[in-house]
Amino acid sequence: MNWRENDKYLELITPDQFSFKECLVFLGRSENECLHYILDGCLYKLIKIDEAMILLKISSEAGILKIEFPDKYPSQIIRTSIAKYIWDLFDLDRDLVNFYSLASKDKILNMLVNKYHGLRIIGIPDLFEALTWAIIGQQINLAFAYTLKKRFVESFGEKIIYNGKDYWIYPEPEVVSKLQVSDLTKLQFTTRKAEYVIGTAKLLASGEINKEELLKIKNYNQVRDILLRIRGVGKWTADYVMMKCLKVPEAFPIADVGLHNALKLQLELDKKPSIEEIESISLNWKGWEDYATFYLWRSLYE
Secondary structure: OOEEEOOOEEEEEOOOOOOHHHHHHHHOOOOOOOOEEEEOOEEEEEEEEOOEEEEEEEEEEOOEEEEEOOOOOOOHHHHHHHHHHHHHHOOOOOOOHHHHHHHHOOOOHHHHHHHOOOOOOOOOOOHHHHHHHHHHOOOOOHHHHHHHHHHHHHHHOEEEEEOOEEEEEOOOHHHHOOOOHHHHHOOOOOHHHHHHHHHHHHHHHOOOOOHHHHHHOOOHHHHHHHHHOOOOOOHHHHHHHHHHOOOOOOOOOOOOHHHHHHHHHHHOOOOOOOHHHHHHHHHHHOOOHHHHHHHHHHOOOO
8 A cells, every 4th residue: 555644634646557537437326325425526435433433535636546534634543544445445456457458358348448447446345335235236226226225324324414414324234233124124125135134234243254354265266155155145246245345356246237238238239148158258357357347337337
Protein backbone atom coordinates (compact mmCIF):
# COMPACT_ATOMS: atom_id res chain seq x y z
CA MET A 1 0.00 0.00 0.00
CA ASN A 2 1.41 3.35 -1.08
CA TRP A 3 0.00 6.29 0.86
CA ARG A 4 0.92 9.43 2.77
CA GLU A 5 -0.64 11.82 5.23
CA ASN A 6 -1.23 15.54 5.00
CA ASP A 7 -2.51 17.84 7.73
CA LYS A 8 -6.19 17.31 6.94
CA TYR A 9 -6.42 14.50 4.40
CA LEU A 10 -4.81 11.27 3.16
CA GLU A 11 -3.33 10.56 -0.24
CA LEU A 12 -3.17 7.12 -1.85
CA ILE A 13 -0.71 6.89 -4.75
CA THR A 14 -2.54 4.71 -7.25
CA PRO A 15 -1.07 2.27 -9.81
CA ASP A 16 -0.76 3.33 -13.45
CA GLN A 17 -3.69 1.15 -14.50
CA PHE A 18 -6.31 2.90 -12.41
CA SER A 19 -9.18 5.12 -13.48
CA PHE A 20 -11.24 6.67 -10.69
CA LYS A 21 -13.63 8.01 -13.33
CA GLU A 22 -14.35 4.49 -14.63
CA CYS A 23 -14.83 3.20 -11.09
CA LEU A 24 -17.35 5.98 -10.42
CA VAL A 25 -19.37 4.93 -13.46
CA PHE A 26 -19.79 1.48 -11.96
CA LEU A 27 -20.49 2.82 -8.48
CA GLY A 28 -23.15 5.15 -9.88
CA ARG A 29 -25.12 2.51 -11.74
CA SER A 30 -28.20 2.65 -9.46
CA GLU A 31 -30.12 5.66 -8.21
CA ASN A 32 -31.32 3.51 -5.31
CA GLU A 33 -27.82 2.93 -3.91
CA CYS A 34 -27.91 3.95 -0.24
CA LEU A 35 -24.36 3.22 0.96
CA HIS A 36 -22.57 5.93 -1.00
CA TYR A 37 -23.23 9.08 -2.99
CA ILE A 38 -21.45 10.53 -6.00
CA LEU A 39 -21.42 14.31 -6.31
CA ASP A 40 -19.27 16.53 -8.56
CA GLY A 41 -16.86 13.71 -9.32
CA CYS A 42 -16.38 12.78 -5.65
CA LEU A 43 -17.42 9.65 -3.77
CA TYR A 44 -18.97 10.13 -0.32
CA LYS A 45 -19.07 7.05 1.88
CA LEU A 46 -19.62 6.39 5.58
CA ILE A 47 -17.55 3.60 7.14
CA LYS A 48 -17.28 2.23 10.66
CA ILE A 49 -13.93 1.40 12.28
CA ASP A 50 -13.55 0.48 15.95
CA GLU A 51 -17.06 1.78 16.68
CA ALA A 52 -16.21 5.16 15.12
CA MET A 53 -18.31 6.23 12.14
CA ILE A 54 -16.22 8.24 9.69
CA LEU A 55 -17.55 10.07 6.64
CA LEU A 56 -15.15 10.00 3.69
CA LYS A 57 -14.96 12.26 0.66
CA ILE A 58 -12.83 10.62 -2.03
CA SER A 59 -11.58 12.37 -5.15
CA SER A 60 -8.81 11.76 -7.66
CA GLU A 61 -6.27 13.84 -9.54
CA ALA A 62 -2.98 13.05 -11.26
CA GLY A 63 -2.62 9.49 -9.95
CA ILE A 64 -3.59 10.39 -6.39
CA LEU A 65 -6.70 9.38 -4.46
CA LYS A 66 -7.45 12.13 -1.98
CA ILE A 67 -9.41 11.12 1.13
CA GLU A 68 -10.95 13.97 3.09
CA PHE A 69 -13.02 13.92 6.27
CA PRO A 70 -15.95 16.37 6.00
CA ASP A 71 -17.43 15.55 9.43
CA LYS A 72 -14.53 14.89 11.83
CA TYR A 73 -10.83 14.11 11.60
CA PRO A 74 -10.07 10.55 12.81
CA SER A 75 -7.21 9.32 14.97
CA GLN A 76 -3.91 8.01 13.58
CA ILE A 77 -4.88 4.35 14.05
CA ILE A 78 -8.21 4.87 12.30
CA ARG A 79 -6.58 6.82 9.46
CA THR A 80 -4.32 3.85 8.76
CA SER A 81 -7.35 1.52 8.72
CA ILE A 82 -9.16 3.89 6.35
CA ALA A 83 -6.24 3.87 3.92
CA LYS A 84 -6.26 0.04 3.97
CA TYR A 85 -10.03 -0.02 3.46
CA ILE A 86 -9.92 2.23 0.39
CA TRP A 87 -6.93 0.34 -1.02
CA ASP A 88 -8.97 -2.86 -0.70
CA LEU A 89 -12.20 -1.28 -1.98
CA PHE A 90 -10.56 -0.35 -5.29
CA ASP A 91 -8.40 -3.51 -5.51
CA LEU A 92 -5.24 -1.41 -5.81
CA ASP A 93 -2.92 -4.27 -4.84
CA ARG A 94 -3.59 -6.10 -8.10
CA ASP A 95 -1.12 -5.62 -10.96
CA LEU A 96 -3.27 -5.60 -14.10
CA VAL A 97 -0.41 -5.76 -16.61
CA ASN A 98 -0.88 -9.50 -17.21
CA PHE A 99 -4.66 -9.13 -17.46
CA TYR A 100 -4.35 -6.42 -20.10
CA SER A 101 -1.82 -8.52 -21.99
CA LEU A 102 -4.18 -11.52 -21.94
CA ALA A 103 -7.18 -9.36 -22.88
CA SER A 104 -5.40 -7.77 -25.83
CA LYS A 105 -5.32 -11.21 -27.46
CA ASP A 106 -8.98 -12.00 -26.71
CA LYS A 107 -11.59 -10.97 -29.27
CA ILE A 108 -14.20 -10.17 -26.60
CA LEU A 109 -12.05 -8.47 -23.97
CA ASN A 110 -9.74 -6.54 -26.28
CA MET A 111 -12.21 -3.75 -27.01
CA LEU A 112 -13.47 -3.64 -23.41
CA VAL A 113 -10.06 -3.15 -21.80
CA ASN A 114 -9.29 -0.33 -24.20
CA LYS A 115 -12.66 1.32 -23.60
CA TYR A 116 -12.68 0.96 -19.81
CA HIS A 117 -8.93 1.04 -19.17
CA GLY A 118 -8.14 1.47 -15.49
CA LEU A 119 -11.39 0.02 -14.19
CA ARG A 120 -10.82 -2.03 -11.05
CA ILE A 121 -13.08 -4.54 -9.37
CA ILE A 122 -15.03 -2.49 -6.84
CA GLY A 123 -14.95 -4.69 -3.79
CA ILE A 124 -17.27 -5.26 -0.87
CA PRO A 125 -14.71 -5.48 1.96
CA ASP A 126 -17.27 -6.58 4.57
CA LEU A 127 -18.02 -10.33 4.31
CA PHE A 128 -21.49 -10.05 5.84
CA GLU A 129 -22.48 -7.34 3.37
CA ALA A 130 -21.06 -9.33 0.43
CA LEU A 131 -22.91 -12.52 1.41
CA THR A 132 -26.25 -10.93 2.20
CA TRP A 133 -26.23 -8.54 -0.75
CA ALA A 134 -25.70 -11.55 -3.01
CA ILE A 135 -28.53 -13.42 -1.26
CA ILE A 136 -30.84 -10.40 -1.52
CA GLY A 137 -30.19 -10.25 -5.27
CA GLN A 138 -31.02 -13.88 -5.97
CA GLN A 139 -33.75 -14.48 -8.56
CA ILE A 140 -34.93 -10.86 -8.76
CA ASN A 141 -33.99 -8.00 -11.06
CA LEU A 142 -31.27 -5.57 -10.02
CA ALA A 143 -33.65 -2.65 -9.53
CA PHE A 144 -35.75 -4.54 -6.98
CA ALA A 145 -32.60 -5.88 -5.30
CA TYR A 146 -31.48 -2.30 -4.67
CA THR A 147 -34.93 -1.45 -3.32
CA LEU A 148 -34.75 -4.36 -0.84
CA LYS A 149 -31.22 -3.39 0.18
CA LYS A 150 -32.30 0.19 0.81
CA ARG A 151 -35.18 -0.96 3.04
CA PHE A 152 -32.87 -3.37 4.87
CA VAL A 153 -30.16 -0.75 5.47
CA GLU A 154 -32.57 1.98 6.54
CA SER A 155 -34.39 -0.39 8.89
CA PHE A 156 -31.41 -2.00 10.65
CA GLY A 157 -28.29 -0.01 9.79
CA GLU A 158 -26.74 3.01 11.50
CA LYS A 159 -26.46 6.50 10.10
CA ILE A 160 -25.12 9.97 10.62
CA ILE A 161 -26.66 13.17 9.30
CA TYR A 162 -24.26 15.62 7.72
CA ASN A 163 -25.40 18.86 6.07
CA GLY A 164 -28.97 17.58 6.13
CA LYS A 165 -28.16 14.32 4.30
CA ASP A 166 -28.33 10.78 5.69
CA TYR A 167 -25.24 8.59 5.38
CA TRP A 168 -25.76 4.91 6.17
CA ILE A 169 -23.71 1.95 7.42
CA TYR A 170 -24.71 -1.57 6.37
CA PRO A 171 -26.42 -3.52 9.18
CA GLU A 172 -24.10 -5.56 11.37
CA PRO A 173 -24.52 -9.34 11.76
CA GLU A 174 -24.93 -9.00 15.54
CA VAL A 175 -28.05 -6.87 14.94
CA VAL A 176 -29.51 -8.97 12.12
CA SER A 177 -28.91 -12.25 13.97
CA LYS A 178 -31.51 -11.17 16.57
CA LEU A 179 -34.25 -10.40 14.04
CA GLN A 180 -37.34 -12.47 13.37
CA VAL A 181 -38.25 -13.61 9.86
CA SER A 182 -41.29 -11.33 10.01
CA ASP A 183 -38.99 -8.31 10.44
CA LEU A 184 -37.74 -8.93 6.92
CA THR A 185 -40.85 -10.26 5.23
CA LYS A 186 -42.63 -6.98 6.00
CA LEU A 187 -39.93 -5.34 3.85
CA GLN A 188 -40.96 -7.72 0.99
CA PHE A 189 -38.23 -10.31 1.55
CA THR A 190 -39.49 -13.81 0.83
CA THR A 191 -39.65 -16.07 3.88
CA ARG A 192 -36.81 -18.20 2.52
CA LYS A 193 -34.60 -15.20 1.77
CA ALA A 194 -35.28 -13.77 5.24
CA GLU A 195 -34.23 -17.10 6.79
CA TYR A 196 -31.03 -17.11 4.74
CA VAL A 197 -30.06 -13.56 5.72
CA ILE A 198 -30.71 -14.14 9.43
CA GLY A 199 -28.96 -17.51 9.34
CA THR A 200 -25.91 -15.96 7.69
CA ALA A 201 -25.90 -13.21 10.32
CA LYS A 202 -25.85 -15.83 13.09
CA LEU A 203 -22.86 -17.61 11.52
CA LEU A 204 -20.84 -14.40 11.32
CA ALA A 205 -21.95 -13.03 14.69
CA SER A 206 -20.85 -16.26 16.37
CA GLY A 207 -17.51 -16.27 14.55
CA GLU A 208 -18.22 -19.61 12.90
CA ILE A 209 -17.48 -17.95 9.56
CA ASN A 210 -15.03 -15.06 9.32
CA LYS A 211 -13.15 -13.31 6.54
CA GLU A 212 -9.70 -13.52 8.11
CA GLU A 213 -9.81 -17.33 8.26
CA LEU A 214 -11.13 -17.60 4.70
CA LEU A 215 -8.32 -15.37 3.41
CA LYS A 216 -5.74 -17.77 4.87
CA ILE A 217 -7.03 -20.54 2.59
CA LYS A 218 -5.39 -20.30 -0.83
CA ASN A 219 -7.28 -23.16 -2.47
CA TYR A 220 -10.21 -21.93 -4.58
CA ASN A 221 -12.28 -25.09 -4.25
CA GLN A 222 -11.79 -25.29 -0.49
CA VAL A 223 -13.00 -21.71 0.04
CA ARG A 224 -15.93 -22.33 -2.28
CA ASP A 225 -16.92 -25.48 -0.41
CA ILE A 226 -16.96 -23.59 2.92
CA LEU A 227 -19.21 -20.89 1.47
CA LEU A 228 -21.51 -23.46 -0.14
CA ARG A 229 -22.23 -24.94 3.29
CA ILE A 230 -24.00 -21.70 4.26
CA ARG A 231 -27.74 -22.10 3.81
CA GLY A 232 -28.85 -19.94 0.90
CA VAL A 233 -25.43 -19.81 -0.75
CA GLY A 234 -25.26 -21.51 -4.12
CA LYS A 235 -22.48 -21.58 -6.70
CA TRP A 236 -23.27 -18.11 -8.10
CA THR A 237 -23.36 -16.53 -4.64
CA ALA A 238 -20.13 -18.25 -3.57
CA ASP A 239 -18.26 -17.06 -6.64
CA TYR A 240 -19.69 -13.55 -6.34
CA VAL A 241 -18.46 -13.31 -2.74
CA MET A 242 -15.05 -14.71 -3.63
CA MET A 243 -14.78 -12.19 -6.44
CA LYS A 244 -16.00 -9.09 -4.61
CA CYS A 245 -14.85 -9.70 -1.03
CA LEU A 246 -12.13 -12.36 -0.94
CA LYS A 247 -10.45 -11.28 -4.21
CA VAL A 248 -10.04 -14.79 -5.62
CA PRO A 249 -8.90 -14.36 -9.26
CA GLU A 250 -10.49 -17.63 -10.44
CA ALA A 251 -13.90 -16.68 -9.07
CA PHE A 252 -16.30 -16.94 -11.99
CA PRO A 253 -20.08 -16.55 -11.47
CA ILE A 254 -20.74 -18.36 -14.74
CA ALA A 255 -24.52 -18.55 -14.18
CA ASP A 256 -24.81 -14.74 -13.87
CA VAL A 257 -27.55 -13.26 -16.05
CA GLY A 258 -25.63 -10.01 -16.52
CA LEU A 259 -22.61 -11.94 -17.77
CA HIS A 260 -24.82 -13.81 -20.24
CA ASN A 261 -26.42 -10.61 -21.51
CA ALA A 262 -23.04 -8.92 -21.91
CA LEU A 263 -21.66 -11.84 -23.90
CA LYS A 264 -24.75 -11.88 -26.09
CA LEU A 265 -24.24 -8.19 -26.88
CA GLN A 266 -20.49 -8.42 -27.43
CA LEU A 267 -20.77 -11.46 -29.68
CA GLU A 268 -23.90 -10.10 -31.44
CA LEU A 269 -25.80 -13.32 -30.80
CA ASP A 270 -29.52 -13.92 -31.28
CA LYS A 271 -29.76 -15.57 -27.88
CA LYS A 272 -27.71 -15.81 -24.71
CA PRO A 273 -24.82 -18.32 -24.87
CA SER A 274 -25.17 -21.63 -23.05
CA ILE A 275 -23.06 -22.51 -20.02
CA GLU A 276 -21.05 -24.88 -22.21
CA GLU A 277 -20.36 -22.09 -24.71
CA ILE A 278 -19.29 -19.75 -21.91
CA GLU A 279 -16.96 -22.41 -20.52
CA SER A 280 -15.34 -22.66 -23.95
CA ILE A 281 -15.11 -18.87 -24.40
CA SER A 282 -13.58 -18.42 -20.94
CA LEU A 283 -10.70 -20.84 -21.50
CA ASN A 284 -8.66 -17.80 -22.57
CA TRP A 285 -9.34 -16.07 -19.23
CA LYS A 286 -7.67 -18.56 -16.88
CA GLY A 287 -6.54 -16.85 -13.70
CA TRP A 288 -8.42 -13.67 -14.59
CA GLU A 289 -12.01 -14.87 -14.68
CA ASP A 290 -13.01 -12.28 -12.07
CA TYR A 291 -11.72 -9.32 -14.09
CA ALA A 292 -13.10 -10.65 -17.36
CA THR A 293 -16.53 -10.89 -15.71
CA PHE A 294 -16.27 -7.41 -14.20
CA TYR A 295 -15.36 -5.78 -17.50
CA LEU A 296 -18.26 -7.55 -19.18
CA TRP A 297 -20.60 -6.28 -16.46
CA ARG A 298 -19.27 -2.76 -17.05
CA SER A 299 -20.22 -3.02 -20.72
CA LEU A 300 -23.88 -3.18 -19.68
CA TYR A 301 -23.78 0.29 -18.10
CA GLU A 302 -23.43 2.42 -21.21
